[in-house]
Amino acid sequence: MGRAYCRAVEKVHDEIAVFSVDKLKSYCCSVDHTDPATGETFACDRKIILQCIRTWFGTVQTFEHRVRSEVLQILVHQLSTQVLSYRQLITSLAPLLWAHLDLASTWMLEGKSLLAVHNMMRGFTYWLAMSPTLILLCFRVAYFMRKKRSNEVFDLLMSCLLILVAVCIYLSFVTVDFVAFLVIFPNMRIVAGLVFSIPAFSVAVLAWQKLPKLPLLGTPAMPVDRVD
Structure with missing residues (x-):
């Protein structure tokens, strides 16, 4: 499913990369600016839209270039890396924290405060760091493995590899x-929690803040002006 979605993103990229106003169709022109039901004529929407584009962007060519470059970059970035934002992910992954808090509350009532604090540290780490980062990294890998293979068995193996x-x-x-808490620091649960939490949050920050945008297949050059 992840690879199929990434292929759909690539298809959107390919279509917008060759966007041209000339290829767009308008209903008014298709019926020769005449209402089929009443026979009344009406204004051409295409001319109005083109005039608005010239007013806002200067020329139609500038608008087309903006769509094929800036809009394309932003759209592909959002579809490929912001399908689920970090905030959306931690909202959907909240049950991970609830499970750890439930166990921590039980230990707290039993007087095992260190175990309770350690379990809460683990819960927050799995919730805020490990799980969303895992999803982000897997989606990135799926994007680079998105190409559908001609052999169905090989394509299935690619999905299994993901x-x-x-x-x-x-x-x-x-x-x-x-x-950390079973082998290295079995009697120092807080230290064990820090040994797990600090690297996990560090990886999360690097992944969500420093991971570069997915490369585009190329940005078209500015076309030569034409008279519309």
């Missing part, structure tokens, strides 16, 4: 978590 990448990223986080 799942394997996701599992490996997930296990790397979980391994750090469990090794």
Whole structure:
């Protein structure tokens, strides 16, 4: 599903990259500016829209270039990297925190305050850092693996490879978590929580703030002006 969505984004990119006003159709012109029901004539929407474009952008060519460059860049970026924003992800992933808080409250009532605090640290880390970052990275990998293979078996293997990448990223986080409090610091739960949380949040900040935008296939040059 992720690879199919990325292919759809690529299709949108390809269509907008060759956007041209000349290729657009208007209903008024298709009926020769005459109402089929009453026979009355009406103004040409196309001429009005073109005049507005010239007023706002100077020329139609400038508008087309803006669509094929700036609009294309913003749209592809939003569709490919902001399908779900960080805020939307943490909202949908809130049950992860609830599960950890439920266990932490039980330990708190039993007088195991250190265990409770450690579990809350883990809950916030899985909720705010690990899970949204995992989704972001997997989507990026899916984008670069989006090409559909001619062989269905090979295409299925590519999807399985994507799942394997996701599992490996997930296990790397979980391994750090469990090794920290079960092996390295079994009697120092707060330290173990910090050993897991600090790297996880660091990776999250780098991924969400520094990960470069997905490259476009190329931006067309400014066309030569024409008379419309």
